[in-house]
Amino acid sequence: MVNSLVAVSLAYVAVLFLVAFYAERLAARGRGSWLRSPFVYTLSLSVYCTAWTFYGAVGSAARAGLEFLAIYLGPTLVLIGWWWVLRKIVRIGRSQKITSIADLISSRYGKSNSIAVVVTIMAVIGTTPYIALQLQSVTLSFNAFLVVSEPVSDLYDPRSTAFWVALGLAFFTILFGTRNLDANERHHGVVTAIALEAVIKLIALVAVGVFVVWQVMGGPAETFAAIDASEINLWQRDGGRWTGILFVSAAAFIALPRMFQVLVVENDDEKHLATASWAFPIYVMLMSLFVVPIAVAGLQVLPEGANPDLFVLTVPLAHGWDGLAMFAFIGGFSAATSMVIVAAIALSTMVSNHVVMPIWLASSSRDLSVAGDVRQIVLYSRRLSIAGILALGYFYLRLTGGGAALASIGLISFAGVAQFLPAMLGGIFWRAANRHGALAGLLIGFVIWAYTLFLPSFGPDALISKQILEQGLFGLSWLRPNALFGVDGLDSLVHALVWSISLNTLAFVVVSLTTFPNPMERLQGAQFVNVFDHSAEASSWSKGRAEAEDLLLMSQRIIGSTEAQKIFRREAERQGIGGYLPDTTPGFLQRLERELAGSVGAATAHAMVAQIVGRSSVSVDDLMRVADETAQIMEYSSQLEVKSSELTKTARQLTEANEKLTNLSVQKDAFLSQVSHELRTPMTSIRAFSEILENEGELNADERAKYAGIIHGETIRLTRLLDDLLDLSVLENGQVKLHIANGRLVDVIDQAIAATHFSKDQLLISRTRANEKIDVLTDLDRLSQVVINLITNAAKYCESEHPKLTILVRKDGQFLVLDFIDNGQGVPRELQEEIFEKFSRATNRAAGAGLGLAICREVMTNLGGQISYLPGQGGAAFRIMLPNP
Amino acid sequence: MDEKRLSVFLERSSYRRRRARDASRVLPILCLFLFSIPGLWQVGTGEIVLSEALTFLFAVWCVAILIAAALSRFLSEPVVGDDASSDQQSGG
Numbered sequence: 001m002v003n004s005l006v007a008v009s010l011a012y013v014a015v016l017f018l019v020a021f022y023a024e025r026l027a028a029r030g031r032g033s034w035l036r037s038p039f040v041y042t043l044s045l046s047v048y049c050t051a052w053t054f055y056g057a058v059g060s061a062a063r064a065g066l067e068f069l070a071i072y073l074g075p076t077l078v079l080i081g082w083w084w085v086l087r088k089i090v091r092i093g094r095s096q097k098i099t100s101i102a103d104l105i106s107s108r109y110g111k112s113n114s115i116a117v118v119v120t121i122m123a124v125i126g127t128t129p130y131i132a133l134q135l136q137s138v139t140l141s142f143n144a145f146l147v148v149s150e151p152v153s154d155l156y157d158p159r160s161t162a163f164w165v166a167l168g169l170a171f172f173t174i175l176f177g178t179r180n181l182d183a184n185e186r187h188h189g190v191v192t193a194i195a196l197e198a199v200i201k202l203i204a205l206v207a208v209g210v211f212v213v214w215q216v217m218g219g220p221a222e223t224f225a226a227i228d229a230s231e232i233n234l235w236q237r238d239g240g241r242w243t244g245i246l247f248v249s250a251a252a253f254i255a256l257p258r259m260f261q262v263l264v265v266e267n268d269d270e271k272h273l274a275t276a277s278w279a280f281p282i283y284v285m286l287m288s289l290f291v292v293p294i295a296v297a298g299l300q301v302l303p304e305g306a307n308p309d310l311f312v313l314t315v316p317l318a319h320g321w322d323g324l325a326m327f328a329f330i331g332g333f334s335a336a337t338s339m340v341i342v343a344a345i346a347l348s349t350m351v352s353n354h355v356v357m358p359i360w361l362a363s364s365s366r367d368l369s370v371a372g373d374v375r376q377i378v379l380y381s382r383r384l385s386i387a388g389i390l391a392l393g394y395f396y397l398r399l400t401g402g403g404a405a406l407a408s409i410g411l412i413s414f415a416g417v418a419q420f421l422p423a424m425l426g427g428i429f430w431r432a433a434n435r436h437g438a439l440a441g442l443l444i445g446f447v448i449w450a451y452t453l454f455l456p457s458f459g460p461d462a463l464i465s466k467q468i469l470e471q472g473l474f475g476l477s478w479l480r481p482n483a484l485f486g487v488d489g490l491d492s493l494v495h496a497l498v499w500s501i502s503l504n505t506l507a508f509v510v511v512s513l514t515t516f517p518n519p520m521e522r523l524q525g526a527q528f529v530n531v532f533d534h535s536a537e538a539s540s541w542s543k544g545r546a547e548a549e550d551l552l553l554m555s556q557r558i559i560g561s562t563e564a565q566k567i568f569r570r571e572a573e574r575q576g577i578g579g580y581l582p583d584t585t586p587g588f589l590q591r592l593e594r595e596l597a598g599s600v601g602a603a604t605a606h607a608m609v610a611q612i613v614g615r616s617s618v619s620v621d622d623l624m625r626v627a628d629e630t631a632q633i634m635e636y637s638s639q640l641e642v643k644s645s646e647l648t649k650t651a652r653q654l655t656e657a658n659e660k661l662t663n664l665s666v667q668k669d670a671f672l673s674q675v676s677h678e679l680r681t682p683m684t685s686i687r688a689f690s691e692i693l694e695n696e697g698e699l700n701a702d703e704r705a706k707y708a709g710i711i712h713g714e715t716i717r718l719t720r721l722l723d724d725l726l727d728l729s730v731l732e733n734g735q736v737k738l739h740i741a742n743g744r745l746v747d748v749i750d751q752a753i754a755a756t757h758f759s760k761d762q763l764l765i766s767r768t769r770a771n772e773k774i775d776v777l778t779d780l781d782r783l784s785q786v787v788i789n790l791i792t793n794a795a796k797y798c799e800s801e802h803p804k805l806t807i808l809v810r811k812d813g814q815f816l817v818l819d820f821i822d823n824g825q826g827v828p829r830e831l832q833e834e835i836f837e838k839f840s841r842a843t844n845r846a847a848g849a850g851l852g853l854a855i856c857r858e859v860m861t862n863l864g865g866q867i868s869y870l871p872g873q874g875g876a877a878f879r880i881m882l883p884n885p
Numbered sequence: 886m887d888e889k890r891l892s893v894f895l896e897r898s899s900y901r902r903r904r905a906r907d908a909s910r911v912l913p914i915l916c917l918f919l920f921s922i923p924g925l926w927q928v929g930t931g932e933i934v935l936s937e938a939l940t941f942l943f944a945v946w947c948v949a950i951l952i953a954a955a956l957s958r959f960l961s962e963p964v965v966g967d968d969a970s971s972d973q974q975s976g977g
Contacts, residue, residue, distance in 0.1 A: 065935065066923060069942055073920045076946065080953040081913025083906060083960065224936040232935055242924035246917075278954035285946050292939060 005145055005326060012200075012330050013168060016337075019196050020176045020189035027188035035188050036268040038275035044191045044262045045280050046198035047343075048075055048253060049287055050130075051137035051336035052410040054201055057288060059309035061295035065232050068291060070242055071411075072284040074249030082277045085254065086263065088428055090273055092531045093264035097598040101260040101420060102350045107602040108427035108528050109435035110521035116354035116603055118439065119420060122446050123257045123350060124389070125454075126416035127343050129409040131393030132400070134336035135162040137309075141332050144313045145325070166394040169340045170387050177345040178382040186266050190341060194262070197334035202286060204331025208312050209290020211324055212297045216315070223293050230296045244494040248411065251418035257346035258339060265346075340390070348385035353601030356381040361607055375558050378600055400458070412453050415497055419445035422505045426512070431525045437512030445504025448484075453496035456481045548581040554608060555592065558599050567595055674839040674850075678721055682714035724851040728838065731858035738779040738862065745809060745816070746772035748780055752787035756795070763795040767807040774809070774816060778882060782859050786867065789852045790820045790878055797876065798824035816884050819870060821877040832869045905959035912952055919945045 026032030034040065053071065060068040078086065089104070098104045102123065106116035139161045176189040217223040253259055267273070298311030301318050312332065316325040360377060422445070423438040451464075451473075460466035464481065472479035478486050484499050517525065548568070555564035565580055571591070572582040582588055589609060596605035689707045693699070699707070730736050746769055753765060776783070794805040800823045808819040827835055834840045836857045839850040853867075860867040860880060870877035923938060 066938060066942070069923075070920075073942075073946075076949070077913050077917055077920065080916060080949055081910070083909040084913065227936045227939070228934045230935075239924035239926075243921060246920060246924075274957040274960050277957050278950050281946065281950045281953065285943065285950065289943070292935070 002142075002145055005142070005329065008326055008330065009333060012333070013172075016193045016196065017172065017175075020172075020193040023192035024176065024189035032188075035192055038269075038272040039279065040191060040195045041262075041267065041269075041272040042276040042279040042283065043195035043198040044266060045259070045276060046201070046283055047194060047258050047262055047338050048256075049198075049201065049284065049335055050339035050410075051134050051141075051332050052130075053287070054205065054332045054335040055137055055141065055309045055312055056410065057291045058295045058298065058311045059307070061232060061291050062299055062308035062311065067242070067245060069288055070245035071249045072288045074246050074251075075253040075284060076281040077246070078250045078253045079277045079280050082273050085425065085428075086273055087270065088531060089254065089424075090264050090267050090270055092428060092528055094267065094270065095531060096527070096602065097594045099265060099353060099598065099601050100346055100350045101255060101257055101424070102354050103597075103601045103603075104260070104264070105420065105423050105427065105438065106354070108521075108524055109423075109433075109438050110518055110524055111603045111606050112435045112521075113354060113358055113603040113607075115423075115435055115439055115442070116350070116601070117358075118442055118446075120347075120350040120354045122416065122419065122442065124347055124392070125450075126413045127257060127347055128389070128392045128396050129400075130413045131340055131343060131390065132397040133409050134340050135165055135393060135397050138162065138165050138333060138336050140307075141310060141313055141329055144310045144317070145329070162394060162397055165336075166340075166390045169337055169344070170390040172337075173341045173344045173348075173386050173390075174383045177341065177348070177386060178379050186268065187345065190345065191262070191266050194338045194342060197338040198283070201331040201335045201338075202283065204328050204334075205287060205312065206290065207324060208316060208328050209294060211316060211319075211321065212290065212293050215321075216297045216301065216319065217293065223296075226296050226300065227292055230299055232292065232296060232299070240494045241491045244491070244497050245411065248414045248418050248493070248497060251421045252414035255417040255420040255424065256414070257350065257417070258342040261342050261346035261349075340393070344386045344389050347389050348382050349601070351385040351389070352378065352381040353604050356385065357600055357604045358607070361604065375556075375560065375599075378558065408457055411493055412457050415453055415493065415500070416446070416449050418497070419449055419500060419504055422501070422508045426505075426508055427525070428528050428531075430512075431522075431529045432517075433508070433512045433525065434515055434517035434521050436515040437508045437510075440511040441504045441508030444507045445500045448500040448503055449496060452481045452484060452499060453492060456492070548584050551584065551589075551592065551609070552580060555596060558596050558605075558608070563595075567592065671838060675725065678839070679718065682718045682721075686711050686714045686718075721851075724855060728851060728855050728858060731855065731862055734862070736862055739781065740778060741780055742775060742777055743780045744772075745774045745776050745818075748776070748784050749787055749807065752784045752791060755784070755788055756791050758791070758795050762803065763791070763798070764802065764804040765791070765807065766804060768809070771809045772807075774811070776816065776882065778863050782863060783882070786856045786859050786880060787818075787820075789856050790880075793852060794820065794822040794824075794876070798822045800824050800875075811884060812881075814884050815865070816882040818880040818882070819873075819877060820880075821870070821873045822875040824875040826871075826874070826876045827869060829871070832871060835869065836867070902959050905956050908952075909956045909960060912949065912956070916945065916949045919949075 023032065023035055027035055053068075057068040057071070092098065093104065096104075096107055098107060102116045102119035105119050106112050109115050142161050173190075176193070177187055213220060213223050217226055254263070294311055294315060295308065298306070298308060298315050302311070302314055306314060312328050313325050316322075316328060357378065360381070419442060422441050423433070426433040426441075427438065455464040456469060458464075460469050469481055471477060472481075478484070482492050482495060483489075484495070487495065487498075490498070552564060552568050555567065558564075559567075568580045568582060571588050572579055575582050575585070575588075577583070593602075593605050593609045596608065599605075600608070689711045693704065693707055693711075749767065749772055758765075791805060795803065798805075802823075804823045806819075806821045808817075808821070810817050831840075836853045838854040840854075856867050860882075863882065865880065865882040867878060867880050870879045920942070923942065926938075
């Protein structure tokens with residue numbers, strides 16, 4: 001029987017190879033649309049159900065009642081809640097060409113390879129025991145047949161089963177998993193084979209279930225009765241553990257590398273998720289439907305101490321249904337192989353993209369565009385990684401020797417990959433999450449998981465000493481692996497989950513809040529979080545200096561020449577250029593990088609393009625430089641602005657100066673015409689009277705004397721006018737020589753009044769002599785000249801019947817103020833400014849050149865004071881202000 | 886929102902699609918609650934026998950699958966027009 005079992009197994013494997021091969025061929029020819037149907041996708045998700053669930057669910061039901069159901073209910077929750085999380089992850093995965101969960105997390109956090117390496121290592125540590133578990137299950141199930149069958153041939157060694165299985169799986173995985181470097185990283189052959197395996201394992205389990213319910217139990221009613229009567233009914237109900245398993249299985253469904261592979265990477269169409277959202281729950285429901293009946297039957301039928309993990313095989317065998325048992329074996333075998341294949345592909349992609357390739361890239365200083373075939377190197381590194389991972393699983397099994405420790409590794413592995421959850425969900429929903437936070441969270445979660453769950457699972461003194469287990473690390477009791485911080489009495493899984501996930505999340509959030517992301521992270525963060533807003537263009541290449549030819553050469557080595565040429569051709573067409581060499585625009589570099597990322601991962605693709613382009617997309621330095629330039633330009637522009645405003649100001653000043661000059665010129669013309677006019681009048685009369693004197697002989701002495709007097713008067717007037725003009729010009733030019741001397745104001749005014757010698761009828765002067773006894777230091781004659789002028793003006797222009805001039809003197813701060821107020825009509829408002837100008841006369845009543853006040857103003861300016869008209873005093877009022885010594 | 890549409894009310898089909906999205910967000914929460922109930926059952930009282938527990942869980946499971954299947958028909962339809970705003974909601 002063992003021989004036939006081996007034969008059937010080999011035949012099954014052969015069928016798998018054929019199916020995979022056929023599917024690959026169909027896909028390569030672009031046919032076989034059923035390969036991309038949502039149901040194939042849904043069935044491929046069944047890699048979740050491994051041999052551990054195929055055999056182990058029954059064992060778990062026999063030992064712990066309903067607990068196994070929680071492992072199926074978690075994924076059900078995730079799938080029917082696909083609109084929340086899965087849809088977004090799949091959209092991100094497709095738009096960013098994500099190749100693995102490590103790639104997703106590293107891409108999100110600025111394509112940081114250190115994060116990718118950490119995730120990869122964690123995934124390998126968490127998955128290797130799981131692979132060992134699958135190998136063990138195949139060995140155990142195989143051995144189950146040995147017990148009941150005839151002695152085997154000498155050729156067979158039971159221990160070598162695992163070895164041959166591992167070898168065969170490595171061969172299959174390398175053959176179909178690294179057949180090509182598809183830009184989309186989809187493996188139609190593998191996926192189709194997995195779908196077939198999904199059908200086989202489901203039918204196998206359902207067949208055993210139907211056999212148990214209708215053949216062994218005798219019908220559904222009897223089955224229910226048997227269930228209630230069995231010892232399983234006394235299952236331990238631990239609410240914490242139930243919820244914990246529900247959570248951890250839901251988390252693992254997204255975060256397990258193999259689940260991520262089939263769920264996101266192999267996803268052909270987002271719409272398939274909608275189908276899977278209900279179809280996959282049906283699948284797992286059917287998988288778990290007969291678990292309890294089989295367990296009950298096993299407990300009933302089989303002797304005490306029989307391994308409940310093998311009830312699926314041993315119950316049919318005990319009833320002599322060898323064929324069914326063999327079918328069940330094939331079911332378990334498919335469950336084991338599908339898990340190992342997908343896990344190996346997922347892990348090898350991660351190891352190759354994030355560990356091997358970066359090391360190779362760093363170690364090879366050669367120019368990528370002329371170096372060897374990168375494509376071949378990627379493939380080799382994948383193949384090597386697959387072999388390595390399976391070898392790890394195999395040696396893990398050999399070293400630990402299997403047993404109970406391995407059986408519990410399923411949930412432990414789930415809890416390990418659940419540590420990816422905060423960084424992953426935080427990354428797609430929270431823009432501020434950064435790589436420091438992610439790294440801190442991942443490491444802390446991983447360390448706590450290893451310390452509280454993974455290491456103790458090997459038993460005392462295996463990997464962690466008994467002393468630490470019982471007394472805590474360094475003898476600190478609050479550091480005991482199963483009672484951290486003194487939290488005792490919890491189920492070990494729940495305990496580890498609570499601490500690892502909560503501290504992981506806490507570290508992730510706190511470090512993200514307190515540190516600063518680099519520009520790349522912020523760009524990627526925005527693209528991930530808002531993936532539905534735009535069809536996601538990842539971080540940009542700031543300048544496309546790359547030689548298109550070099551890029552084409554490199555791309556051909558990574559994604560194959562046909563595919564690469566197609567991309568370049570398409571891009572060239574898009575740019576409206578013939579041939580295969582488009583301009584290396586940032587947009588093109590971005591698209592190309594994403595295509596390459598599908599084969600070698602985002603970080604590696606980025607590094608490769610960077611090597612050719614000569615710069616890594618947007619570094620902080622770049623931004624700084626850009627910011628610097630911007631600052632310089634802004635500086636320059638502000639300088640320009642200042643200069644321009646200066647120019648405007650100067651122009652305005654020039655305009656003003658020009659206006660002033662024009663005004664001055666007008667004034668000068670007016671002055672000249674005034675002077676000519678003033679000079680002409682007396683000259684005319686002098687000429688006229690001198691002609692009379694000359695020509696008219698018969699003038700008597702009186703007349704002659706009269707005319708000579710007129711001529712004399714006019715000459716005096718002319719002389720005075722010329723004196724005034726001269727005086728004014730000297731004053732205006734500042735060439736006047738002042739004779740500064742000490743004196744008393746009262747003397748100055750006395751002198752001035754005396755000089756004018758007006759009678760009291762002509763002008764009554766009212767003054768307060770006591771106030772005028774003030775010492776002044778000034779040019780006394782000049783001051784007197786001003787006072788005389790003002791008194792004369794008052795006498796001349798005051799229209800009152802009894803003209804009166806009031807002189808008020810007072811001190812006002814640093815000035816001496818002299819007010820001359822008469823009782824006339826004053827100066828009209830519009831003339832008040834003008835009267836200080838040359839030749840301006842308020843009235844035509846009195847004779848005068850109109851230079852008096854102009855001279856006064858110039859004198860006062862030269863004395864450091866001023867003279868102004870004082871309105872609102874009843875009559876004309878002038879104010880003199882002298883600096884007070 | 887769709888600015889081309891003048892009516893304040895959405896078209897019936899798109900209204901229904903939006904409610905389907907809402908329902909698909911609520912469904913897992915409801916299921917989480919229902920699936921957590923076995924964890925709340927008292928330890929060792931034995932009032933709830935295993936077959937009853939199984940019947941309860943599988944019944945909830947079946948109903949959840951039926952609802953999810955019904956919703957997925959609305960959700961997988963190609964969405965016209967008003968996709969952006971609602972997607973944004975789910976994205977944030």
